[in-house]
Amino acid sequence: GIQVEQSPPDLILQEGANSTLRCNFSDSVNNLQWFHQNPWGQLINLFYIPSGTKQNGRLSATTVATERYSLLYISSSQTTDSGVYFCAVEYPGGYNKLIFGAGTRLAVHP
């Protein structure tokens, strides 16, 4: 089946720093989503981005489907950005079923 790899697995930042999270996937995908899991466990939708670039405030994402990777950029990080960031992909014919990576655990210190 399709493999999803996220890097780095752990990231520690000082408040105000910028960061880039990467997601590599092993095959063609119909859909790619980025989530932030909050301390209570809920997955918060950040981006639905099968290709191209999107921005939402301090966050932006880029997916290069032909090269099978996606990047999540966090600028001017805040302590509230702490948590786990997941990339998830849907393969063609997957009925929107998402396959998740193992996540990047981000800690932003004041």
Added chain:
Amino acid sequence: DTGVSQDPRHKITKRGQNVTFRCDPISEHNRLYWYRQTLGQGPEFLTYFQNEAQLEKSRLLSDRFSAERPKGSFSTLEIQRTEQGDSAMYLCASSPGQAAGELFFGEGSRLTVL
């Protein structure tokens, strides 16, 4: 709020007991998914419904697990004869059912088996 709703949020049970979780998807979403997440891991797919039909089950879904979506609206996930290894967060998600549609997740139901 019209997001995905799950109940209960937390469940503590003794080994061998049965537990049931409920998921109410976003209104008019015809696809519903159950995932399981253990500590330090990403969510893993368990099963998927298109309306009331259960169309796919993961190998993770042993015969002690059963899921239903009787009227194509809410869904239940039952675990019989719980084991300590069943302790996890159970996540429900729904999507509109488009060819490539966005999934939205509920807050999850955290199960602890003593």
